[in-house]
Amino acid sequence: MAGTETAFSRALRSSIARSGLSLDRIQARLQANGIPISVTALSYWQSGKRQPERQSSLSAVRVLEEVLGLRPGELLRLLPPPRPRGNPRRRAEPGTVNFPTQALQALLERIGAPHALEQQHRLKLVSLHDRCEIAEDGAQRAMTAKAVFQASADNQDRWLLVYDHGGSAPPRLHALRNCSAGRVEVDTKYGLTAAELLFDRPIDRGDTQVIEYTLTNAGPPYPACENTYYREFRRPVREYLLEIQFDAPPVACWQYSQTADAEGRRQLALDTTGGVHAVAMDFGPGVFGISWG
Structure with missing residues (x-):
């Protein structure tokens, strides 16, 4: 060959x-x-x-x-960034293509949201800011997210978070702002967790809501993250900001993206605090992330 x-x-x-x-x-x-x-x-x-x-x-x-x-x-x-492989440290919205469909649907039914996938359009993700903390050993310690939603239907009072933790223990969910943690269900066979983030107040059509939460892994040692972090978006997002903060800065970092029409990559420079960031505007559906080595 x-x-x-x-x-x-x-x-x-x-x-x-x-x-x-x-x-x-x-x-x-x-x-x-x-x-x-x-x-x-x-x-x-x-x-x-x-x-x-x-x-x-x-x-x-x-x-x-x-x-x-x-x-x-x-x-x-x-080196170009690694190809996404369904990374265990990925955080994604319900219905992301790498989730086993039957396992995901069963999990949604257990949490009391069997129609969540069909009803995603009722709450549009306008903006998302992820900040991922990488420990000195290269593993993921925590991820904090700030999300801005806009309702396209009345009486929207929660967002359903689904994340894949693979064979590791589920990270601890902490609601930080404008929301509280509701029901949580774990599928140990597939390493999936579904959790409700309940808004402090319901919002109606056209209203917006800002929430903030964090997912913290037990450790050290923390679960390995394969030198990459990314999100998969089923629907377009107006703005996505991804920050990676390193305890031990790597030699090199890359931003990468994959959509049905194109793939892109570019090298990123670390800032003075040992972090790096990338921004996607009007992006998706597709994958957007940062790799390092």
């Missing part, structure tokens, strides 16, 4: 050639540094057949830069 030439594969192949090291010797040096990797994987990386995506592979690239005498981040910065 022919590889697809990328900036990463070109730089890696050139660096290996300059080093004078064989792939076998590179593999041995990586293993001596506690990085188990096959010669086949190294060959695929330099030919463009594969690219490092998982956290273990990104760690291998960091050590590979040292073995080849490169500056920290010289190869990592050339």
Whole structure:
């Protein structure tokens, strides 16, 4: 199978050639540094057949830069962000395509909202601001969200939050502003949780409501997040702001997006506080997120 030439594969192949090291010797040096990797994987990386995506592979690239005498981040910065894989740390609205449909519907029935998916249009998500905290070990400690809704029907008094925590324990939900936590149901088989956020007051057609809540994971150690955080939007959102705050800033960060018509990515610069942000305007349906390595 022919590889697809990328900036990463070109730089890696050139660096290996300059080093004078064989792939076998590179593999041995990586293993001596506690990085188990096959010669086949190294060959695929330099030919463009594969690219490092998982956290273990990104760690291998960091050590590979040292073995080849490169500056920290010289190869990592050339990598595109990982493809979304139904990340366990994702937070999404009901009906997101990666949720098992039957399991999700059963969960909605248990929480007393069997028709939630058909009734989403009654409450439009106008604006969303996520702030994700990444601990020093690279795992997710907490996520705080501020959402602005506009009602398209009278007497809207709650928002149903559904999130996927995979095999980890469900994060603790705390209502921070203009809402309170209602019923919570957990599906341990599929790692799904559904929770009601009850508005402090019902809103009618045309009215807006701002709520704020946080999801906090137990730890340390905190659940791994595969070096990425993203939202999937079933319907367009006017504005989405995503902030990632790092206890230990990574070498490089990327913004990425996927819709039915296009994919996009660009590198992001860390700010003076060790954080990074990205903004999507009039976005969706689709996926929007930030990756780091």
